[in-house]
Every structure is written in C-alpha cells, then in structure tokens.
Amino acid sequence: MAGKIINIFDPPSSASSESDVGETQADFSEVFPDCEGDEEKSGDFYNTPASPITVPYCPRPPSTGSQKSPRSRRQRTTSLNQSSKKSAAESMIRTQHRTIYTAGRPPWYNSEGQKVEPLIIGICGGSASGKTTVAEKIIEALGVPWVTLLSMDSFYKVLNEKQREIANRNEYNFDHPDAFDFDLLFSTLQRLKEGRKVEVPIYNFVTHARESRTKTMYGANVIIFEGIFSFHNPKVLEMLDMKIFVDTDADVRLVRRLRRDISQRGRDLDGVLKQYCGMVQPSFNHYIAPLKVHADIIVPRGGENEVAIQLIVQHVHTQLQLRGFKLREELAQIHARSGQPRPDTLKLLPTTPQIRGLHTFIRNKDTPRDEFIFYSKRLIRLVIEYTLSLMQFNEKIVETPQGVQYKGKRMATDKICGVSILRAGETMEQAVCDVCKDIRIGKILIQTNLQTGEPELYYLRLPKDIKDYKVILMDATVATGAAAMMAIRVLLDHDVPESNILIVSLLMAESGVNSIAYAFPKVQIVTTAIDPEINDKFYVLPGMGNFGDRYFGTEPSDDLLQ
Amino acid sequence: MGNAELDIIDGADYVNHYKNLKILHCNNQIKELQTILRDRETSRSDFKFSADRLIRLVIEESLNQLPFTDCKVKTPTNSIYDGLKYKSGNCGVSIVRSGEAMEQGLRDCCRSIRIGKILVESDADTHEAKVVYARFPEDIAQRHVLLMYPIMSTGNTVSKAVTVLKEHKVKEENIILSNLFCTPAAVQTVLESFPKLKMLTSEVHPVAPNHFGQKYFGTD
Numbered sequence: 001m002a003g004k005i006i007n008i009f010d011p012p013s014s015a016s017s018e019s020d021v022g023e024t025q026a027d028f029s030e031v032f033p034d035c036e037g038d039e040e041k042s043g044d045f046y047n048t049p050a051s052p053i054t055v056p057y058c059p060r061p062p063s064t065g066s067q068k069s070p071r072s073r074r075q076r077t078t079s080l081n082q083s084s085k086k087s088a089a090e091s092m093i094r095t096q097h098r099t100i101y102t103a104g105r106p107p108w109y110n111s112e113g114q115k116v117e118p119l120i121i122g123i124c125g126g127s128a129s130g131k132t133t134v135a136e137k138i139i140e141a142l143g144v145p146w147v148t149l150l151s152m153d154s155f156y157k158v159l160n161e162k163q164r165e166i167a168n169r170n171e172y173n174f175d176h177p178d179a180f181d182f183d184l185l186f187s188t189l190q191r192l193k194e195g196r197k198v199e200v201p202i203y204n205f206v207t208h209a210r211e212s213r214t215k216t217m218y219g220a221n222v223i224i225f226e227g228i229f230s231f232h233n234p235k236v237l238e239m240l241d242m243k244i245f246v247d248t249d250a251d252v253r254l255v256r257r258l259r260r261d262i263s264q265r266g267r268d269l270d271g272v273l274k275q276y277c278g279m280v281q282p283s284f285n286h287y288i289a290p291l292k293v294h295a296d297i298i299v300p301r302g303g304e305n306e307v308a309i310q311l312i313v314q315h316v317h318t319q320l321q322l323r324g325f326k327l328r329e330e331l332a333q334i335h336a337r338s339g340q341p342r343p344d345t346l347k348l349l350p351t352t353p354q355i356r357g358l359h360t361f362i363r364n365k366d367t368p369r370d371e372f373i374f375y376s377k378r379l380i381r382l383v384i385e386y387t388l389s390l391m392q393f394n395e396k397i398v399e400t401p402q403g404v405q406y407k408g409k410r411m412a413t414d415k416i417c418g419v420s421i422l423r424a425g426e427t428m429e430q431a432v433c434d435v436c437k438d439i440r441i442g443k444i445l446i447q448t449n450l451q452t453g454e455p456e457l458y459y460l461r462l463p464k465d466i467k468d469y470k471v472i473l474m475d476a477t478v479a480t481g482a483a484a485m486m487a488i489r490v491l492l493d494h495d496v497p498e499s500n501i502l503i504v505s506l507l508m509a510e511s512g513v514n515s516i517a518y519a520f521p522k523v524q525i526v527t528t529a530i531d532p533e534i535n536d537k538f539y540v541l542p543g544m545g546n547f548g549d550r551y552f553g554t555e556p557s558d559d560l561l562q
Numbered sequence: 563m564g565n566a567e568l569d570i571i572d573g574a575d576y577v578n579h580y581k582n583l584k585i586l587h588c589n590n591q592i593k594e595l596q597t598i599l600r601d602r603e604t605s606r607s608d609f610k611f612s613a614d615r616l617i618r619l620v621i622e623e624s625l626n627q628l629p630f631t632d633c634k635v636k637t638p639t640n641s642i643y644d645g646l647k648y649k650s651g652n653c654g655v656s657i658v659r660s661g662e663a664m665e666q667g668l669r670d671c672c673r674s675i676r677i678g679k680i681l682v683e684s685d686a687d688t689h690e691a692k693v694v695y696a697r698f699p700e701d702i703a704q705r706h707v708l709l710m711y712p713i714m715s716t717g718n719t720v721s722k723a724v725t726v727l728k729e730h731k732v733k734e735e736n737i738i739l740s741n742l743f744c745t746p747a748a749v750q751t752v753l754e755s756f757p758k759l760k761m762l763t764s765e766v767h768p769v770a771p772n773h774f775g776q777k778y779f780g781t782d
Contacts, residue, residue, distance in 0.1 A: 350587070352623075352626045353626050353628075353630050353646060354622055354623070354625050354626045356645055356646050357625075357630060357645070357646050357647070357648055359643065359645055360633065360635055360643065360645025360646055360647060363635055363637045363643040363645065364635035364636065364637070364643075364645070365635075365636055365637055365638040365640075366635075366636070374673065378622070378670075378671060381618065382622060385591060385615070385618075385619060386589075386591075388591045389589035389590050389591030389592070391590070391591075393590040393593070393594060396597060398597055398600055398601035398602065398603070399601070399602045399603070400600045400601070400602055400769065400771065401602050401771070401772075401773045402769050402770075402771065402772065402773075404769050406597065406600040406601075406767075406769075408593055408594070408596060408597025408600060408601075409590055409593040409594050409597055410594055410597060410598075411590075411594055434615075435615055437608075437611065535639060539639050540639075541637075541639055541641050542637045542639060542641030542642060542643045543637055543638070543639050543641065544637060544638065545637060545638025545639060546638070550638070
C-alpha cells in the first residue's frame with residue numbers, strides 16, 4: 001500500500017513553477033536540515049502547500065523492512081527523501097487518468113470571519129482492506145480543492161527500549177489499539193477541524209520513534225481520516241461527519257498482505273503468516289470488525305466498488321453545497337449601508353495636500369505608467385512609514401556624541417514581518433524592505449474565481465514562527481475586503497494573534513473597512529484614502545482601477561473593458 | 563544636565579511663537595529615527611539608513627508647503643476624483659555639505675527637479691559665515707525654493723544662504739527651509755531675520771546633533 005501512495009505522489013512532471021520551487025526547497029532543507037539562512041531555499045520558509053492534499057508518509061506497521069518506492073530498493077532510511085518529495089507535490093494529486101490541482105481554496109469562513117467547519121470523513125477497515133485506495137478514489141472523484149488526508153499510521157506510539165526489541169522480533173502487536181497515541185490523534189484532528197495548521201508526526205519504523213521532522217498540514221474543506229482504528233476512540237468517532245467501513249474479505253486481505261510483504265518488502269512467508277495469524281487476524285476479529293456498527297456506509301470490496309464511491313461522492317457534494325455561501329456578495333451587501341461610524345481600528349493617514357496630490361496622479365486614468373509607478377511608490381512609502389509608527393514603542397535614554405543624554409524611543413519589538421497579497425500587494429514589498437532592514441516577507445496568492453466571484457486561496461508561503469511576529473499585511477486596494485479577510489484568516493490559522501496584524505493598503509472602500517473591522521475587531525486597518533462605493537464588478541469608486549494591472553502593465557485594452 | 567533639559571523636546575512653544583515654523587508631527591516612528599540618529603552607539607550604516615528615512619519624511623512634508631490648485635481627474639472606472647495639482651516652477655537648493663545628504667530624498671520625490679548649491683564656510687576665528695560658492699538655476703527668482711540643511715545650531719549658515727537667495731531676487735515667502743534638527747536659538751535667528759520664510763523641521767532641541775555630516779558621509 002505504501003507503494004501505491006508513492007505512485008500517486010510521484011513528483012509531477014509538468015508541475016507548476018510554484019511546486020518546482022517547493023521541491024527545490026524541500027530537497028535543499030533535506031540536505032542541510034539545520035541551515036539557518038535568509039534565503040527561502042534554506043528552509044526558513046514553510047513549503048506551504050497550495051493545498052494540503054497531504055497523504056502523510058505512512059508505511060504499514062508490520063513491515064519492518066523498507067519503506068521504498070517500487071523503483072528504488074533502498075532501505076527505509078531514505079524515507080525522508082520520499083516524504084520531502086511528497087510535500088513538493090502537495091499542490092496536486094496525480095492519478096493514472098488526470099491531475100487534480102488542489103490549488104484555489106474557497107472561503108472556509110463566513111462573512112463574519114468565523115470558520116465554517118470542514119466535513120470530516122472517517123474510513124475504517126482491516127489491514128490491507130483498501131482504505132487508502134477508497135480515500136484516494138473519493139478525493140479524485142470529488143474534484144474539490146483543499147482536501148486533507150490524514151492517516152492513523154502517523155500516530156503510532158513511540159516505543160521504549162524493551163518494546164523495540166519485541167518489535168524487532170516481529171512480536172510487537174501494531175494492530176492493537178494500545179499501539180496508537182489517541183490523545184495526539186484527537187488534538188491533531190481537532191486543530192484540523194478548526195482549520196489550524198498542525199504538525200503531524202512522521203513515524204519512523206526503524207527506530208520506532210517520531211522523527212524530528214514533522215509534516216505540516218492545514219485545515220481543509222474536506223478532511224479524510226483513515227486507519228484501522230479510526231472508529232475506536234469515542235471522542236474521535238464523534239468528530240466524524242461521515243463514517244465509511246471498508247469491508248474486504250479476509251482471504252483477499254491476506255493475499256494482498258502476502259503479496260506486498262513478500263514481493264515488495266522481501267519478507268519470508270513464515271514470518272508474514274506468523275504475524276498475520278498471531279496478531280493481525282485476531283486483532284481484526286476482536287477490535288476492528290465490531291467497529292462496523294458505527295459505520296454509515298459499508299463498502300464491500302474496497303476501492304473496486306465504483307458504485308459505492310459514487311454514492312459517497314454525491315453525498316459529500318451535497319454536504320459541501322449546504323455549507324457553501326456567497327461570501328463576497330454578502331460582504332458587499334452587509335456593510336454597504338453608509339453612515340456607520342468608522343471603526344477605532346481604522347488608521348487613516350492625515351489627508352495632506354501631498355497625499356491628495358499623489359492620489360491625483362495615481363487615480364488619473366491618463367497617467368503614463370512610469371509616473372503611475374513613481375507616485376505609487378511615494379504613496380506606498382508614506383503609508384508604510386505611518387504603519388511603523390503604530391507599533392509598540394518603549395522609552396529609551398541614549399548617550400549622544402554631544403555628551404548629553406537624549407530621551408528617545410525605540411520600537412519594542414524587532415519581530416516584524418511583511419506579508420503581501422499577490423499581486424498588487426507585492427508592489428508594497430520594496431517600501432517595507434526600504435524602511436525595515438532585513439525584514440522577512442511572506443506571500444499569499446488569492447485570486448478571484450471568475451465563475452463564482454469568490455476569492456480563492458492558491459498559494460502561501462510565510463516566515464517560520466510567524467506567530468511571534470507583528471505582521472504587516474499588504475494589499476494595494478481593498479474593495480469588499482474579501483481577499484484581505486481570507487489573508488487575515490490564513491494568518492490566524494497560523495496562530496498569529498489578531499492584534500498583531502495590520503492590514504495596509506493605499507485605498508479602501510468604506511464597506512471593506514467595515515467588513516474587516518466587524519469580522520476582526522483587533523486587526524488594525526491602515527490606509528491613505530477611503531472611497532464610498534463599490535461597483536458591481538467590485539471595483540472601488542471613484543477608485544484607481546485595477547492597481548496591479550496598471551502597475552505591472554497588464555491591463556486589458558480599452559475595448560475589452562467596455 | 564538636568565531633567566528639565568531632557569523634557570524640552572516637542573518645541574510646541576516655538577510653533578506658537580512663530581507661525582511659519584512647522585514641526586513634523588512627531589509620532590513614535592519619527593521619535594525612534596531621531597533616537598537612532600542621536601545615539602552614540604549607532605553604527606554608520608544604521609545611521610545613514612535612518613537619516614535617509616527621516617530626510618524622506620521631512621522632504622515629503624516640505625512639499626506640502628508648495629502651492630497647488632484644485633483639479634478633477636477621471637479614474638479608470640470613469641468616475642471623477644477631486645484632486646489637486648502642484649504648480650510647476652519649484653527648485654531645490656542644498657547647502658554644502660550636509661545639505662547634500664537631503665538631495666537624494668528630494669530626487670526620490672521629484673525626479674527632475676532642478677537643484678542649486680551654496681557653499682557657506684564659517685570663519686574659524688570670527689565664526690562669521692562666508693559664501694564661497696553659489697550656483698542656481700537661472701530663473702530662480704520666479705521659483706519656489708526648497709532650501710535644504712539638516713542641522714542648525716546657530717542659524718548663521720542658513721541666514722547667510724537665505725541672504726544670498728534674496729540677493730538673487732528670490733522672494734522671502736517663496737523659500738521653504740527643510741531641516742531635521744534645530745536649536746531654539748537657530749529658530750530665533752532665522753525667523754526673526756526672515757519672518758516670511760517657511761521653516762520645517764523634525765525637532766527643536768537645545769542640543770543639535772552636530773556629528774550628522776561627519777557620520778553621514780563617514781569623515782569622522
């Protein structure tokens with residue numbers, strides 16, 4: 001089964017450039033695991049998956065042999081490599097028939113910024129019953145982005161010295177509930193359900209310990225959780241929205257195990273049979289088979305059962321639709337009513353003649369592009385300087401070369417980082433770098449889905465330990481606030497405290513300000529101007545057009561606009 | 563040195579006294595930049611970095627003093643924005659040497675602005691300021707002049723420079739003085755002699771950081 005997983009996660013041959021970068025990085029950090037540099041490649045940045053279809057590296061328990069791809073015959077110590085390759089390919093799932101790009105996560109929260117819970121599907125069944133195959137087929141048929149696949153194999157307990165000896169003699173029962181760390185499993189699943197980032201342990205079957213590396217996973221719209229005891233723990237069971245039991249004939253399971261262990265893992269017939277009869281089968285009969293009563297659906301014959309999988313997929317689609325909503329429209333409507341007092345968290349730059357003069361250039365549609373860029377940069381610099389003045393400062397008395405003391409101030413923290421919302425937000429990166437030496441910059445790509453009009457999250461890469469930083473979140477313009485809210489939600493899911501976030505932009509619409517302030521009352525909102533309206537294309541009025549297009553020179557020609 | 567001295571910082575009194583004196587709105591961020599520039603322990607690289615940032619802010623603020631007219635422009639969404647347009651006919655004049663540190667800041671804001679220079683040296687014995695060199699755009703008399711000099715302790719140098727500008731028929735009310743650090747005495751000297759001149763600074767403080775030029779250009 002492990003072999004199968006690897007098949008699916010072969011590094012994509014026609015990967016997007018994003019995932020190429022990810023791969024380089026993963027390999028690099030693999031070679032220099034402790035390297036601390038400023039370059040992205042040195043592992044300072046998460047290789048954050050555009051989406052977490054994350055099939056964790058999960059060798060089957062009894063196989064003390066090697067966890068290897070069908071092509072290489074190396075020992076399991078190479079597993080790091082494989083898992084890092086897997087993480088590189090996280091933004092897509094490749095099957096024999098097609099590639100599912102898992103980029104583009106639609107909103108996972110409502111217009112109040114509160115998260116909508118993901119759908120959690122539990123898959124249970126005996127060893128080699130085809131749970132993973134069923135899970136993969138569901139993912140493939142679902143075709144929705146942002147699915148997380150969590151395997152129970154990641155949660156084996158760490159063995160002590162004595163247990164390890166037993167395990168080496170093939171006598172440790174990995175098919176017993178006690179072999180799993182249900183507390184960690186529960187908390188991990190709980191966090192995933194809350195949409196937070198989790199570090200899933202990587203279990204090493206050679207040392208029977210957890211590797212120091214962990215696998216980073218993100219909350220998703222659908223979480224699939226599979227394992228032989230996935231229905232065992234009542235707390236975990238309660239979290240599952242849909243419970244599937246894969247019921248494959250015992251003979252078939254034995255045949256699969258024999259074939260896999262003998263031909264792929266080089267184990268001998270007697271050893272496999274001894275383990276099967278002594279532990280795997282009794283354990284199945286005693287613990288796993290009774291779990292069937294919890295199931296909503298029992299799938300006979302595992303992954304071959306196309307009809308069952310179709311039924312499941314239909315149900316999941318219905319469930320997802322029930323949870324869906326029109327976020328952007330809702331945002332535009334809720335706060336459209338004017339006359340509300342402006343929120344306290346709004347920090348508007350004083351409107352000096354200078355600021356108005358800059359706006360005049362930037363807003364004028366006839367401004368040539370080089371002037372547009374020049375004046376934009378000036379305005380950006382002013383807004384960034386202003387943003388820094390909103391940080392915490394401490395009083396400090398310094399000695400001057402003139403021999404007198406000077407009562408001044410210094411910033412309370414040097415942990416500030418910038419996060420730009422692609423693409424327009426990137427225009428502000430330079431200014432942040434100009435005012436903060438060596439600042440770390442993260443990126444979040446959010447695009448509007450042209451069919452639904454909803455923002456979708458495609459890509460993110462954030463500085464390590466971003467939770468300890470003050471985050472300057474940059475976007476050039478904020479209309480409905482939908483993209484900004486998604487970006488804030490992402491930061492919150494990375495455990496950044498709400499009060500540490502400042503959303504900075506050149507121009508905001510009144511309704512966007514209100515939406516953000518309402519959903520995230522502690523986020524500071526910094527801008528140079530506020531416009532009253534949004535048109536039906538969600539552009540600010542009078543506005544400045546599509547800032548990114550004008551700055552980067554990618555605006556469509558006039559007749560296309562009409 | 564007493565605490566009283568430490569507390570004379572925001573110079574609000576002077577603003578009330580001289581209506582043409584403007585002090586950059588002092589937020590924490592600006593205070594930090596000033597602290598870094600004043601701190602003896604600051605490295606040269608940090609010093610220059612912070613100086614450039616403060617200069618940029620002072621220049622941006624100085625540009626606010628320039629004349630403008632209202633104008634309406636059409637935005638890409640075909641709406642009207644009520645903006646304003648600066649009048650042309652401005653120029654910069656830097657006082658050599660430390661004033662030149664501010665030239666880049668001005669260039670960053672006004673790409674093709676003309677910049678003149680004055681070199682004023684004070685006599686080692688008499689402390690009298692003497693103009694050694696001056697070169698201005700030809701039509702400076704018709705222009706608004708942004709006079710740049712970062713540190714003022716006596717105000718003599720600037721007074722001399724303003725005198726030279728006036729000799730070139732620049733109107734006193736058309737001169738805007740951009741400055742980073744200034745002593746009360748300098749405010750008095752300059753604004754008493756030239757009451758119509760507009761002066762902008764980031765701080766009025768009894769002790770001027772006279773090491774500025776040397777540290778900025780690395781000649782200490």
